[in-house]
Each structure stands twice: as C-alpha cells, then as structure tokens.
Amino acid sequence: MREVLVVVGPGVAADAALLGEVAEREFAALGVRGAVRHVRDAADLPTVADGVSLVVIPGPQLRAPLGRPVVRVDVERADRVEPGPGVAHIHGRGIAGVAWGIRHAVHRTRHPARRVPYGPERDQWGELYLPGDVAGVPVVALVHGGYWRSIWAADLMDALCADLAGRGLAVWNLEYRRPDLHGWAATTADVAAGLEALAGLDAPLDLGRVAVAGHSAGAQLALRAVADGAPVALAVSLAGVLDLVEADRRWLSAGAVSAALGGPAAERDRRVGRRDQYGAASPLLRLPLGVRQLVVQGAADDLDLVDFGRRYARAAVQAGDEVTYLEMAGDHFDVITPGTPIWQATAEAVTAALT
Structure with missing residues (x-):
C-alpha cells in the first residue's frame, strides 16, 4: 500500500x-x-x-x-x-x-513512464508507456481534452495509460500547447509534431498498428490530425467535439470554441480566413478521413455532444468511411474511466482493431 x-x-x-x-x-x-x-x-x-x-x-x-x-x-x-x-x-x-x-x-509511482520532448517548449512532450520487453507492440496515442484550456493537461489520461498498457499496448500520452496561451496554430502544430515523434522513439513499436484516441476537445485535435495526414490505422473519438460550427453557435462550454479559434463561427461566411479555419479544424467538415474510426459517446453526457457524435458518425459513413458508433450509458468522464462498461467496451474494440 x-x-x-x-x-x-x-x-x-x-x-x-x-x-x-x-x-x-x-x-x-x-x-x-x-x-x-x-x-x-x-x-x-x-x-x-x-x-x-x-x-x-x-x-x-x-x-x-x-x-x-x-x-x-x-x-x-x-x-x-x-x-x-x-x-x-x-x-x-x-x-x-x-x-x-x-x-x-x-x-506516476505505480506506472512510471518515459517522458520524451518533441520540441523545446515546456508543454511539448509525450510520455511513453510500454507493456513489457516485447518487440513490435501496437501503439495508442492519447490526446487529452479540456476544451483547449491550459488548466487541463495530460494527467487527465493517466488512468487510460495504465489500462491500455495492461492490455499489452504501448501508450503515447501527448501534451501540447493550448490555444488560450499560445494560439490555435501552435496547438495544431504540436499535435501533428507529437504524433510524428512516434517514428523517432527508441522503442519496440509497430508503427503500422497505431491508433490515436482523443477525449472531448482532444478528439477534435486527434481527428483533425488524421484528416491532415497522420498515418494511423484507427482514429477514436471519446465524447468528441466533432462539429465546431454548431458547438460555437450553441456556446458550448461558455464559448470555448470561439475562444480557441480566435473568433466565432458566425464570421465564417464573412471572412475567408475564419471560414478556412473552421473548415480545416472541424472533423465534420473534413470528411471523409479515409481511416477506420470508432466514435464513442456516453448517453448521459452533454446532449450537444451526443448530437455531434450521432450526426458525425452518420455523415462519415455516408462519406465512405468505415465507422463504428458506440453509445452506452455513461457521462463525459466515464468514457475515460477504466472499470466503466463504456470504457471496457471501448478498450476491447481498440485492442481487437490493433492486435
């Protein structure tokens, strides 16, 4: 003890x-x-x-x-x-x-990890968890949420790191600069660079079997990185903010989207720059991704997130993507809490897809 x-x-x-x-x-x-x-x-x-x-x-x-x-x-x-x-x-x-x-x-005492910087800034790092001395291990890259605000950090995903490593998967828990302090471009660049850094790690990873999983706002960042070309076999949204235009129009989390992107979605019809930014950032507007996807949503979560998950999954299938939509009992944090039925089902689906 x-x-x-x-x-x-x-x-x-x-x-x-x-x-x-x-x-x-x-x-x-x-x-x-x-x-x-x-x-x-x-x-x-x-x-x-x-x-x-x-x-x-x-x-x-x-x-x-x-x-x-x-x-x-x-x-x-x-x-x-x-x-x-x-x-x-x-x-x-x-x-x-x-x-x-x-x-x-x-x-961090029970589950030591190796922290590896992928850039010179304080928040440019990932923590690597390995399931043991085994070659060719599949990898799950985790992108935390927190509505793009700096008070939330990679520790949100601690429990998932331990659970996934216990299932025989390597885990890359990614930290990144948040836009409230560093701007949207820095956040987008960091997530891309953090995923690219997997290829340079001195570890027995199978880079042909990589999943990226993001929670809440982290799901938006993860799926956007996949749309931009991040080479993964599976993209996972855990209670994701997948429609940024409607999320801003509905003032989700007290205007979190507008604050992160530097302006409201209402301006996208008047300003080319804003239109391009929302169009590039919103997963719903980037379909098809061309990658197998798992969209996970707790039924007791914010009803707007339930709406986004359902509409996104339908749109992705209609666009030609292979998508599994998993909606079960649970709230916003049950999807990242080991032991809950919704996380158990999610982890089993991710493990089956990579092994």
Whole structure:
C-alpha cells in the first residue's frame, strides 16, 4: 500500500476540513494510506521518506520543493508558475484539483513512464508507456481534452495509460500547447509534431498498428490530425467535439470554441480566413478521413455532444468511411474511466482493431 502526504501551505484560501475530506476520499478510492499536514512556512516542510508520494498545495507564501518528484497543486489558475524539474503542476481546477493531484502522484509511482520532448517548449512532450520487453507492440496515442484550456493537461489520461498498457499496448500520452496561451496554430502544430515523434522513439513499436484516441476537445485535435495526414490505422473519438460550427453557435462550454479559434463561427461566411479555419479544424467538415474510426459517446453526457457524435458518425459513413458508433450509458468522464462498461467496451474494440 502506497503512502501519500498532502502538504498545505499557509494562506491557502480553502476550508481545511474540506481539503481533508477530498483527500480522504481519494486515499480510499486509490487504496493508499495518506495524511494531510498544514505547515507554517518553508522551514516547517516535512522530510519525506522513500515510498511516500508528496502533493504540495503551496498557497501564496510557500514555494513547492524543487528537484524532487512532487505534485504541486494550485487551486487557482497559475499560468506563470515554473514548477521546476521533477515537479508536476496542476492548477486552476479549484478544490477538485487536490483530487487530481493525489491521483497523479499515485499514478506516476505505480506506472512510471518515459517522458520524451518533441520540441523545446515546456508543454511539448509525450510520455511513453510500454507493456513489457516485447518487440513490435501496437501503439495508442492519447490526446487529452479540456476544451483547449491550459488548466487541463495530460494527467487527465493517466488512468487510460495504465489500462491500455495492461492490455499489452504501448501508450503515447501527448501534451501540447493550448490555444488560450499560445494560439490555435501552435496547438495544431504540436499535435501533428507529437504524433510524428512516434517514428523517432527508441522503442519496440509497430508503427503500422497505431491508433490515436482523443477525449472531448482532444478528439477534435486527434481527428483533425488524421484528416491532415497522420498515418494511423484507427482514429477514436471519446465524447468528441466533432462539429465546431454548431458547438460555437450553441456556446458550448461558455464559448470555448470561439475562444480557441480566435473568433466565432458566425464570421465564417464573412471572412475567408475564419471560414478556412473552421473548415480545416472541424472533423465534420473534413470528411471523409479515409481511416477506420470508432466514435464513442456516453448517453448521459452533454446532449450537444451526443448530437455531434450521432450526426458525425452518420455523415462519415455516408462519406465512405468505415465507422463504428458506440453509445452506452455513461457521462463525459466515464468514457475515460477504466472499470466503466463504456470504457471496457471501448478498450476491447481498440485492442481487437490493433492486435
């Protein structure tokens, strides 16, 4: 049983009892021993023994320890924080970020991965998980969602990495620059470059058996990369945002599409540049992809996403693509939660397609 210590710095604007409740729920769910400790200052930071995962909620007066494998959680948005080597940074997710931080701390201890940069920027990397010392392993590249906002990161896909590797598949969990800080062109370029980087990895991968799977906004990025020519055998949408024009018109996630692409879909009939951008980015407008596809959708998800998934799957078939549409009970996160029936069915379909 793994131990986790959550350290809370002075001045954190959160109810201490609530932080403890969130932490205790995660300890129980993950099957670990854990504790929450509040400290007065940096001098009060505890010495942590080997075998203990450390999560630090620093607050305004405490700098998280650098140069050691800790997870830093800022409940507020903290784009300018440089976490330092070996420090994972989760921020802007509110009190729920504490739960995500504990999950990530436990995950990276239980399932070590090799991080490989594909560019010089901080968010240009992927983490490679291998199922064992086996040659010619099929690969699943994962593209996380989060409505293209920088508070959401590759840790969203931690559980899928472990599940897929346990099924005998290699996993490439891709991080990329998000458009709220770096612009749409940077995001698109990073996903393409991250998928291309698979060919240069020093690993026993079978690049003829590659799937790319994206969740939510990540599905849009994944399918757009396939439309642009990424060489994959299977493209998977997990609760994907597949119709960007309607997603913007319906103000999905408080205008996330317009914010990401730099302008509303309503302008696409008046401005050639905007029309080209939506036309290039929306998977529905890029059909046919010419690649086998699996479109997965939880029936209890946002009804607009259910609508997008159904209409996209029909349009893709009509365009000549080979498409399997899988709709089952589940919400937006059930499709990336191992143990749920919808993920079990998805994983079995992906494994069957690649092996």
